Amino acid sequence: MNFIERFAASWREYRKPGYYDRFDYAWTMTIDLDRCTGCSACVTACQAENNVPIVGEEEIAKGRKIQWIRIERYWEGEFPDAKLKFIPMLCQHCDAAPCETVCPVSATYHNQDGLNVQVYNRCIGTRSCAVYCPYEVRYFNYYDHHWDPPLEQQLNPDVSVREKGVMEKCTFCIQRIRQAKDQAKDDGRRRVKDGEVQPACVQTCPSEALVFGDRQDPDSKVSKQMNDPRAYRVLEDLNTSPSVVYLKKVDADAD
Amino acid sequence: MSRVDRRQFLKLVGAGGVGAGAGFMLAESIKHPVEHLIPYAVPPEEYSPGIATWYNSVCGMCAAGCGITVRTREGRAKKIEGNPLHPVNQGRLCALGQAGLQVLYNPDRVTTPLVQTGERASDAFESATWEEGLSLVAERIRAARDNGGGVYFLSRGVRGHLAELIELFMSELGSEHLLNHDFAHPHSLYAASERLFGERDLPYYDIHNARYVISFGADYLNNWLSPVHHSLGFGHSRQGGEQPRGRFVQIEQKMSLSGAAADEWIPAQPGTEGVLALGIAHRLLAAGVYAGEDAADWRRALAAYSTNRVADQTGVPSDTITRLADEFARASPALAIGGGAAAEHTNGVDALVAVNALNYLVGNIGEAGGVVFNPPPVSGAATRRQANYQTMRDLIADARSGAIAVLIVNDTNPVFSLPRSSGFRNALSAIPTIVSLSSFMDDTTVMADVVLPSHTYLESWGDDVPEPGVGFSISAVSQPVVSPLYSTRGTGDIVLGLAAKLGLGRALPWADTKMFLRDRWRAIYERGATDAADFDTFWREVLRSGVWGENVRRDHQLTVDRSVIETIDVPPAEFAGSPDDYPFILHPFLSTTMHDGRGANLPWMQELPEPMTSVVYGSWIEMNPTTAADLGLADGDLVQVASEHGSVEVPLIVFPAIMPDVVAMPIGQGHEYLGRYARHRGANPIQILAPRLQRGSGALATAATRVSVVATGRRAPAVRTGGESRQLGRGIVRSTGDDDAGTAGHSVNLRGIPIVVKQA
Amino acid sequence: MQTDGHKLGFADVNNDVVRSLVVTGRNYYITLGTAIFVMLACFFFPWFYQLFYGIGAAGMNQPTVWGTYLASFIFWIGLSHSGTLLSCVLHITNSEWRKAMYRSAEAMTLFSLMVAAMMVMVHVGRPWFIHWAAPYPNQMEMWPNFRSPLLFDVMAITTYLTGSLIFIYMGSIPDFAAVRDRTTGWRHHLYVLLSLGWRGSDTEWHRLGWAYTFLAVLIIPLAVSVHSIVSWDFAMSIVPGLHQTIFAPYFVVGAIYSGTAGIVTVMYFLRKYMKFEQYITTLHFDNLGRLLLVLSLLWSYINILELFTGWYSGTSTEYEQLKYKLTGYYAPLYWEMILFCAIAPLLLISKRFRTSFVPMLILSIAINIGMYTERFLIISTTLSRQYLPESWRLYVPSLVELSIIVGSVAMFVTLFLLFVKIFPSVSIYEVKETMPTPKAEKGDLEWQATP
Ligand SMILES: Nc1nc2c(c(=O)[nH]1)N[C@H]1C(S)=C(S)[C@@H](COP(=O)(O)OP(=O)(O)OC[C@H]3O[C@@H](n4cnc5c(=O)[nH]c(N)nc54)[C@H](O)[C@@H]3O)O[C@H]1N2
Ligand SMILES: Nc1nc2c(c(=O)[nH]1)N[C@H]1C(S)=C(S)[C@@H](COP(=O)(O)OP(=O)(O)OC[C@H]3O[C@@H](n4cnc5c(=O)[nH]c(N)nc54)[C@H](O)[C@@H]3O)O[C@H]1N2
Ligand code: SF4
Ligand code: SF4
Ligand code: SF4
Ligand code: SF4
């Protein structure tokens, strides 16, 4: 009985919202849709930073693009009142990530910073995680990808390239997080400062629509933005508890 | 480093660029030769394996001149980011800027000097040494001079001291024929500024502080003038803080990226954007918003632009016009900008004059949130050598008449960016010697007899005065971030090399571009605007921060001359082709990914979905859904788009936000050369443009061609990444106006991440 | 038990069955050769090609990361039901008619499970690391993820496979002994080993009977759980159209349905080509036909439920799913499935139909084609249209995939052909149990020692 009680208690605890908040960091991204212009600089920045392969026209035609962050576009209304709304879509680093439970080999798991981590070396390529992810942000390597020389000289040495048969996705630029933590340690600081970690997409966003930080820190920019009345999460009712929080586009002409 | 204004910028630069994260290195140090395999028992000072070194430089991907900082590891460039100190882009970059590394590491670069061995355009070249290449070209130039033949230099828009160097070279050669050619050069905006304000300069539009922006066709967030700077301003104006949220209105025939971002998108009949601007101006005057001394003159000049008449012409309802005018008058500051198709009709200059008149009438000239004219540049007087279509025609005529003996083409591709009807390509065959300084085998370079390949911008020395700048004086230095990959040379070094061979060493005595730059920057140092103890310290500081600025602003005692006011008018735009045979007006546009074609050889850009349509790797034509239905055309049909001057075949995309009688095609694909990623892909709409000119600028009116669109009976859907483009009520992209009361309550406290089941 | 075998003597049974093992005609070799060739050409060759180049050889894409490989997996798992499951149920309920057919039905279970396991290998991106899904102590100090329905799957299927193997083996021991005593040479040695020294003593019979029934009881819930768990691979996701409580019974019913149809197909061929006309009779087809009819009605009911919940949910995601299934790109396949699995089986109402061999064969194949379609549709219609409409994308299987489907059938046939030469495919002793005990006659003594 004792064991069952303990199990139930820890399960309840584990499933409690904000479970991961207790650890050192809870990395969070906010995306202000009222700022985002759809310019797609974030997409290319991510490709460049994370050794995301070029798959080629035929592969894209087959629906096998790889873009850890992509811009989704949704039309509303008809001419002349047509509106086009963009939304950057990347791994939401869900605290209750459906992709994690399904992976038979724990190749994708939650780390203590609240990141949904993908261990390429462990992945056996069942692709179940991609089915379970409601945000469609997991990309599978259908082939070994190739960089026409000397394009491979650009590859980021801090990020591994992925072989055929493994899943990949946005890591919140974990290499930059690690670097910032190392820096903090070298500087004798206990914590990384707000704004010190800038994932590639956040770094480049020309309209500053993307903000990255630690929601543990009540003074961080993301914490403040999460308290904005415009804050929402995509597919909120699925209860995946994403770490990516969107700020609604302002409809200036709404009543 | 989110907000860099002038004061803060100067402070930061003064402090030596602390916080830029940019490791400083002496220029020499990055030039370790790659030829020798030396184990790094004693590694170079700034080269620690595993530790990144950052170099500040200038983005060379478009004319905006953003500052970059390049992360290198073990001597290789890994990532380009924005230089946080550079006031234009403040650390940010656009997609094209991000893709710059694929210019450097492009597999299709020209790696050595080449000499043509076969026919023109046969793409048969043999490598040569620099000595051979330079001697050959020098010899041809010398022969031309001896025989009275002309030496012409046709370049991309070069700025900064490199422009001066080329200028010097040409004047030493005694040739007047130095021209810059860029497809996307805003000729009409220069002309309009000059006509209205007497300023032969690009104005700086302060979107950052504006609370209301009407854009007449300018895709300012995408590729108009300085998109990154505009985007920064846009983001700030929208959600930047205390002031009320800025409102953005876009008037255009086909929705652009900026149109999608706007709060209001208003289609106006093609070529009537200027009329609409004057309609708004008319209303401003009628409402007594403008109270200047010359108000009566304005009123007289605009008498014909009554709201109702303008509504008739533009197709914009009169109450919308009145409302826009009222909002424009009320918002403070309000800003009007114009570009894109509005500037590319035959009346483009008139339209931009009209748009800028709006700024004048609400008194925002020289004000925060308004139109600011830049002070004279710190360095390298900007040369005004841009060739308009008229000038290019003269060049073509000169070529045909045999007046051109040697044509040096520097990194510009007129075979691609001039309409076929211009005859440019054919005229090239009449030129005995063509020399290309391009880094790539592009459509023009393949016509060359000698190719002296330039470094890419990431391997070269140079400096830049960004245009339109930021309202105060800045200049940026671009330095090599890696040692050259191949046997290429900086454009400046090539010019200096030629000068040496031609015996012009006395006038151009510098060993290389860097020495020349140092020389010129010494003059800046000596102006005394810095506390640096000596020039070397100053130079190091400039290299470290990548940008230098001085506390110089213009005073803005701008008035509009009465005689100018009297002439303000927007005549009807003319279109080539009869509406019966060619029912559609073709709107060729610069796309996010391809820009004017320079994105085509970069796999990242080919693979980046064009934001509005999600198309990758190809061309397409956009058509209004109703029109397409009337013609029995469906998305994915291959159609033939024909003008009086030729035709292309592209897939159709049914596009919800384009006027019924307009069709739009992206520029940038359809290269015959330019490497494996660009070749034989899509179609080039420039080729079928009619040679209509803009009144008052002599530039090609690229939006003045009528076309027909006919089904070919085949299907060839454009490759797209996007699926269904409607949300189906799923609340994915939400707006504050959305009816989602059921969830609104939960979003206020996300820190607790409540487990909620949304009640439908 | 009223088989047509009343004219058969015990000796005939032994002879017939042993003959089927020992006497091998040319046709057998030709069939086996063809099956092996097709298996190599259509399964292993494309698979190796895919291993070399990557899963890109298949047609799967971004939203539809699962495809026919997984559909085949469910199909084969489904086919594996009925075999052992049916045999157990019928054993416990003392259904005499089971006895002539259960051995081959159980073999079907075994081989479909094996083919299904191969489909997993074909499906995953890096099959050379598939062992990581098994819990074993290793230098990485890593366990598999026990929260994953895929891991439940691994467990359930392994257990079912083990259970089925023991069950079929245990039931065959007396027959191995019978064959042992009638063969010579290597066969004799083989069956000496396989029969585990069976002597036919009362104690042995008693223990066998007890253990056999015990296993039968154990395997029933196991079989039900296997396909429930397979369904959880899907139902535990939150993909609209997959995330449904009905999925477990839906899969179980579907599995038994297709498995039963599979038995009919196999029975037909056994009867025809192994000369078992006297053992497998209209009675079997009649009974299997009734079972199929009931299952088809159950299956149709669940399909209607599925449509109803989709409609009743009122959410865009479920509703779009439903609309897409009925009218979208894959709709022709949907209606084909309805025709084959819901409408055509209504013919089984007629006893004449049930007792006609060829029509039953055609129907059984049609049902399995329909059931394959069902599995394909479960994956393709749902995954291609999930929550974010921008990511919707069609999935069309590639040639490699189609070839592997064909090859997997050949693999099944190959295994089955090998089986009929090793296992007595009709249970000798149980068939005899259904026959009147013969009086000892001259010359019959030899087999009286063995039952
Ligand atoms: N330039 C250079 N090359 C070298 C060497 C060198 O000194 N310099 N050394 C050589 C030697 S001795 C060795 S051992 C090899 C090592 O070569 P690699 O094994 O390639 O070495 P790393 O770069 O240390 O790590 C690989 C990747 O793992 C990522 N990584 C770190 N932690 C995790 C994690 O928890 N999960 C996942 N999925 N990824 C993680 C890192 O970000 C990095 O991208 O390199 C050899 N090559
Ligand atoms: N922080 C951190 N520490 C690590 C690792 C890590 O990834 N990160 N990786 C670990 C691993 S996998 C390894 S293998 C070790 C490697 O650790 P070390 O063996 O210390 O490796 P290095 O620093 O690459 O090289 C040692 C020295 O050899 C010199 N050297 C180079 N060429 C020659 C030569 O021809 N002759 C002589 N005499 N000297 C030469 C180099 O200049 C350098 O000073 O580090 C381990 N430690
Ligand atoms: S870079 Fe920023 S503005 Fe551009 S698409 Fe990405 S999030 Fe939106
Ligand atoms: S967004 Fe998808 S991949 Fe990312 S954590 Fe959530 S479920 Fe997993
Ligand atoms: S594809 Fe890889 S990460 Fe995803 S579930 Fe399978 S093994 Fe795990
Ligand atoms: S956080 Fe990093 S990995 Fe994720 S989308 Fe942005 S750039 Fe890519």
Ligand code: SF4
């Ligand atoms: S706007 Fe132009 S200069 Fe700036 S980053 Fe983009 S391409 Fe480079």
